[in-house]
Amino acid sequence: MTEPIELSPVDLEILRVLQNDARTSNKELAAAVGLAPSTCLDRVARLRETGVITGQHAKVDAAKVGRPLEAFLFVQVRPHRRPLVEQFVEHLLALPEIRAVYHLTGPDDFLAHVATTSAAELQRLVLDELTSRDEVARVHTNLVFQQWQGGPLLPPDGEPAQGARIRRRGR
Amino acid sequence: MTEPIELSPVDLEILRVLQNDARTSNKELAAAVGLAPSTCLDRVARLRETGVITGQHAKVDAAKVGRPLEAFLFVQVRPHRRPLVEQFVEHLLALPEIRAVYHLTGPDDFLAHVATTSAAELQRLVLDELTSRDEVARVHTNLVFQQWQGGPLLPPDGEPAQGARIRRRGR
DNA sequence: CGTGAAAAACCGGGCGT
DNA sequence: ACGCCCGGTTTTTCACG
Numbered sequence: 001m002t003e004p005i006e007l008s009p010v011d012l013e014i015l016r017v018l019q020n021d022a023r024t025s026n027k028e029l030a031a032a033v034g035l036a037p038s039t040c041l042d043r044v045a046r047l048r049e050t051g052v053i054t055g056q057h058a059k060v061d062a063a064k065v066g067r068p069l070e071a072f073l074f075v076q077v078r079p080h081r082r083p084l085v086e087q088f089v090e091h092l093l094a095l096p097e098i099r100a101v102y103h104l105t106g107p108d109d110f111l112a113h114v115a116t117t118s119a120a121e122l123q124r125l126v127l128d129e130l131t132s133r134d135e136v137a138r139v140h141t142n143l144v145f146q147q148w149q150g151g152p153l154l155p156p157d158g159e160p161a162q163g164a165r166i167r168r169r170g171r
Numbered sequence: 172m173t174e175p176i177e178l179s180p181v182d183l184e185i186l187r188v189l190q191n192d193a194r195t196s197n198k199e200l201a202a203a204v205g206l207a208p209s210t211c212l213d214r215v216a217r218l219r220e221t222g223v224i225t226g227q228h229a230k231v232d233a234a235k236v237g238r239p240l241e242a243f244l245f246v247q248v249r250p251h252r253r254p255l256v257e258q259f260v261e262h263l264l265a266l267p268e269i270r271a272v273y274h275l276t277g278p279d280d281f282l283a284h285v286a287t288t289s290a291a292e293l294q295r296l297v298l299d300e301l302t303s304r305d306e307v308a309r310v311h312t313n314l315v316f317q318q319w320q321g322g323p324l325l326p327p328d329g330e331p332a333q334g335a336r337i338r339r340r341g342r
Numbered sequence: 343c344g345t346g347a348a349a350a351a352c353c354g355g356g357c358g359t
Numbered sequence: 360a361c362g363c364c365c366g367g368t369t370t371t372t373c374a375c376g
Contacts, residue, residue, distance in 0.1 A: 058189035
């Protein structure tokens, strides 16, 4: 289910375009990758079926919706055993401030990316939702000054079709 | 440009739906939020113009495109001055393995989320693209075991902060 | 918020390798 | 058979009133 899939150069072009703008019309997309619209539609459908494309999501400006303060929380969970870990993750994911959770190697077991309204809410999050729990051994909090997204996620050395341009976005 | 925007409850519903699936047709979306399609289209356009919705991006399974090994790199940049920092970020963003870069408070100045083909490539990334640079004082590498995305990013619960007005209940 | 023209998506069948 | 392309039909979009 998570096995690598064989992707033609055309597929890579499609992925590149759709990662840039998931609402690109099939007609435009077909033109961009040099395919007939129907064929293009077929290939996109296949990319979805095979799970290469897992979804398409509108990106929302956190500050614009009243959550201007983002942070990363490094959390050590003790004991580090599966039942506790799963429960802990469930708890985190139920919080509206959570943007993403990562289970990592290293001294801190979890990394939680959060978006909050204020320092006060961030404090509440740390104190009431994390350190108050028995399995949370410690929490380190680091604010986000600025963030950047990388370009489209593509296979290694994916024959960069001639003229392939990678566009980067800032914030 | 990064100021909070007034959002009606309907706007919030729209954001919730589009964050779940950015390709929801306007007709469907209108039905879901209880609006006429034309009105709904207007609302979405406004959300784009005001920068609340900044884009829509297809999500690709990293493992399926041959990048099964993800990691976070914690990087200390010295001296921590703007010209060096900007140059450093530019360098990172030009690397195909980079998924996101965060400038943080704390002992480690930068956090880079990367997706690689193998431990060997990750090593190359750390040695050749990071520690080999003069401004990079140190790098800590942590692998990602598993990751979870949070739900839709929405304003703090309760009533929308400012700009909330009582709206006609007509239909 | 409704309407209508333009455009796009969709779903068959047909052709060439 | 397979992948690709061409049509017509249905759905959606979008600028009006």
